[in-house]
Structure formats: C-alpha cells, structure tokens
Amino acid sequence: MQCFPSLVLALSSLLGALALLQLSLYVRVPSRYGKHEERLCRPRGRLPARCAWFLQELPSFLVPAVLLALRSPPRLEPLGCRLLCCLFCWHYFYRTFIYPFFTRGRPFPLQLLFFGTLFCIYNGFLQGYYLIYCAEYPNDWCTDIRFASGLLLFLLGMGINIHSDLLLRQLRKPGEFTYKIPQGGLFTYVSGANYFGEIVEWFGFAIATWSLPAFAFAFFTLCCIGPRAYHHHRYYLKTFTDYPKSRKALIPFVF
Numbered sequence: 001m002q003c004f005p006s007l008v009l010a011l012s013s014l015l016g017a018l019a020l021l022q023l024s025l026y027v028r029v030p031s032r033y034g035k036h037e038e039r040l041c042r043p044r045g046r047l048p049a050r051c052a053w054f055l056q057e058l059p060s061f062l063v064p065a066v067l068l069a070l071r072s073p074p075r076l077e078p079l080g081c082r083l084l085c086c087l088f089c090w091h092y093f094y095r096t097f098i099y100p101f102f103t104r105g106r107p108f109p110l111q112l113l114f115f116g117t118l119f120c121i122y123n124g125f126l127q128g129y130y131l132i133y134c135a136e137y138p139n140d141w142c143t144d145i146r147f148a149s150g151l152l153l154f155l156l157g158m159g160i161n162i163h164s165d166l167l168l169r170q171l172r173k174p175g176e177f178t179y180k181i182p183q184g185g186l187f188t189y190v191s192g193a194n195y196f197g198e199i200v201e202w203f204g205f206a207i208a209t210w211s212l213p214a215f216a217f218a219f220f221t222l223c224c225i226g227p228r229a230y231h232h233h234r235y236y237l238k239t240f241t242d243y244p245k246s247r248k249a250l251i252p253f254v255f
Contacts, residue, residue, distance in 0.1 A: 001070065003134035008212065011126045015219075023226075031112065052107075053100035056108075056120060059121040060095070061097075064124050064128030068085070079135070080130075080135030080137065080209075083135075102169060106177050150205065153200055157198060157204055158197065160201075161197030167184050167185050181236065189253065190248045195226065195229040
C-alpha cells in the first residue's frame, strides 16, 4: 500500500468538519444516552453497556492492527508504526478489552452505537494509514521536545482518564443505575474529569506524532466530549443541591 498525501488531507479535513458539526449539534442539547436519557426521548433499541462499548471500540484497535499486519516486513521498523502500537493501539486495547468489562453504565442506544462504530472504523483507518505508510520522522525524533512533551501529556491524560473511570465505577454497586456526586481525584475540581483526561491524552498524542490526522482527532475529541462535560456539570448542579459550587465543568479553575 502506498501513501497518498491527498487522501490523508481529505480525510483529516473531513474529520475536522465532523468535529464542528458535532459541536453545533450538542453544544446546547446533550447526546441521548446515560444520565441525559431521562430528560429526552428514550431510544427503543439498546444493548447492555458492556457489549456496546466493546463493539464500538473494537474497530479502533482492530483496523490499525490489520494495517500493521498487511504491511511488508519489517513491520515495526518505522517509528510511526511503533508510535501507533505504543500509544494509539495501547489506548484502544484498554478501551476494548478492559474498560467494557468493568463499566456499570446504562444500556446503550443502538443508533449511537452504529455511528460510534462507523467513526472508530474511519478514525482507526486514518491514524493507522498515516502512521504506517506516510509518517516520516528524523532519527532523533524521540529526543525532540514535541515527542517528549506529547508523550508526557498522553500518559498524564490516560492516567487521569483511567483513574476517573475507576472513581465513577465505585459510585455504583453492580446492577445499580442511580447517579451520585463523583468525589476524589480530579473530580475535586471538575465535573468531567474523565473527559478532561481523554482530551489531554489525545492532544498529547497529536503533539508526539506531530501529524494532521492526530490533531484533527484531538480537535474532534474536544468538540465531542467537551460539550458533554458541560451538560454533565449542569445536570449535577440541577440534581444535587449540595453539589460543590466551586467545581468547574471541564478545565480546572477555568471552565
């Protein structure tokens, strides 16, 4: 398979446009799943959360893995391939094979599952195709400040994301679907600590890889889950009279 820069540019631009569309759709009204289902029309078809998250996230791990397998040897020689495996695929291995089997969320709407799966196929191909077939890095890239700072942000964001997910799971007993006030960790400062961690993580990935597809994906992540953190914050304030007034929605001390 050859690298076609025009294809990378087109797919990245489309991803950026989808990010703006996502922002325009959900900046005022939250997407219809989880705690926001109660205030909106409930979709008819739904899957258990564990099954839905597994099916949705699987393409983001599987598509780059297949692209790597199809590449002529040596498959992991270019730095782009190693970055793909150690960062992108590492995240989605966790999201596919670990996170779904611990989540205690509500049943997931089939409509959102369908579109989420399509996005994961699209983005998995874009990130994998670029890093495997197009990315070129100098021999000393691993000592570059962009790589070092990006990797640090990626690890920090992933750590925040995983720890925040753990704190959210501890709020519920198995089979329980009631919502409570998150406490501890970064939830001390923001309502969407898990979302903040994931946004930091993907901007770190973008800086470490210094690529248009990765920056487009980070921007999409911000436009997709940033508004959801805001709606979560409003939900908590309206639902719990004792919710901490000093807590922000997404960015500690700022927003």
